[in-house]
Amino acid sequence: MIPNVLTIAGTDPSGGAGVQADLKTFSAHRTYGMSVITALVAQTTTGVSSVHPVPAGFVADQLRTLLDDVRVDAVKIGMLSEAEIIRVVAAELRRYALPNVVLDPVMVAKSGDRLLAAEAVTALREELLPHVDLVTPNLPEAADLLGEPELDDTENMPAQAARLAELGVPRVLLKGGHLAARHSVDVLYTAGKAEFLHGRRVDTDNDHGTGCTLSAAVAALRTGTPDWSVAVREAKDYLTGALRAADLLDVGHGHGPVHHFHRWWDGTEDPPGLSAGDPARHKGAIS
Ligand SMILES: Nc1ncnc2c1ncn2[C@@H]1O[C@H](COP(=O)(O)OP(=O)(O)OP(=O)(O)O)[C@@H](O)[C@H]1O
Numbered sequence: 001m002i003p004n005v006l007t008i009a010g011t012d013p014s015g016g017a018g019v020q021a022d023l024k025t026f027s028a029h030r031t032y033g034m035s036v037i038t039a040l041v042a043q044t045t046t047g048v049s050s051v052h053p054v055p056a057g058f059v060a061d062q063l064r065t066l067l068d069d070v071r072v073d074a075v076k077i078g079m080l081s082e083a084e085i086i087r088v089v090a091a092e093l094r095r096y097a098l099p100n101v102v103l104d105p106v107m108v109a110k111s112g113d114r115l116l117a118a119e120a121v122t123a124l125r126e127e128l129l130p131h132v133d134l135v136t137p138n139l140p141e142a143a144d145l146l147g148e149p150e151l152d153d154t155e156n157m158p159a160q161a162a163r164l165a166e167l168g169v170p171r172v173l174l175k176g177g178h179l180a181a182r183h184s185v186d187v188l189y190t191a192g193k194a195e196f197l198h199g200r201r202v203d204t205d206n207d208h209g210t211g212c213t214l215s216a217a218v219a220a221l222r223t224g225t226p227d228w229s230v231a232v233r234e235a236k237d238y239l240t241g242a243l244r245a246a247d248l249l250d251v252g253h254g255h256g257p258v259h260h261f262h263r264w265w266d267g268t269e270d271p272p273g274l275s276a277g278d279p280a281r282h283k284g285a286i287s
């Protein structure tokens, strides 16, 4: 049976982050993707111009309408925008006892624009975090959740991940993408044990939505394995591949998207009439 995976997140018209990135990622992993939208965001590769949060009652409506009908095998939660939306999502998660819930605690976009009201961080920490299976903060988000200074080295990441777990979440993937290092190092912390995940750093400006893509991939992959660590490692490999192929895309003038379908479009499963080496597949194919 094909797994059904749900994202609860905000939008990105440029398709690199948020709901759009999540749905591409679910499809790239052969799962059936579904979405509940929490905020409409006017943004592109160069930044966010405005945010239009969906009324919390309507987020609840979307969730109940969907969940009364469809079986959900895994959930990825991204941008929640406001405390009231956080409360509604936490309540529905519990009401429907949703399995395999991954929370990317989106707070600030790479462009520096806020995607979560500052006063909503407490609601995220106290009302949602204890009800998810895995949380995937970057270093600034981890610091905000704990109310401590942001780390600037990898050495202290395991201890910080352990402090996050003490907030009531069983697994923490602390992402080190914001460190200026040759390797991109993350830490997965589960049940008192921390493992470092090392990925080669990819030199590209197309890094919009890396966190969205990683958390969506973990949710999708988790439907195929009982082992969270396997799902996380495979998701990171997928993301590194998507970053490595990202420069094939020509989207916008700022931080462009990663290549969610790198394994398909560069592999053997080409659509009829297009060969793997045909540059028309990637740029100017229509003109
Ligand atoms: N240039 C890069 N090369 C390889 N891996 C990267 C690079 N940048 C980020 N990563 C990886 O991408 C994942 C997301 O990390 P990051 O710390 O950027 O999260 P994030 O800030 O939540 O992402 P975003 O907010 O852009 O969605 C992590 O696994 C990180 O190690």
Ligand SMILES: Cc1ncc(COP(=O)(O)O)c(N)n1
Pocket: 009, 010, 011, 012, 017, 018, 019, 041, 043, 078, 079, 106, 108, 109, 110, 111, 115, 207, 208, 209, 210, 211, 212
């Ligand atoms: C709807 C939405 N969710 C998440 C992000 C974070 O991604 P990034 O930090 O790469 O801007 C975003 N920009 N938009």
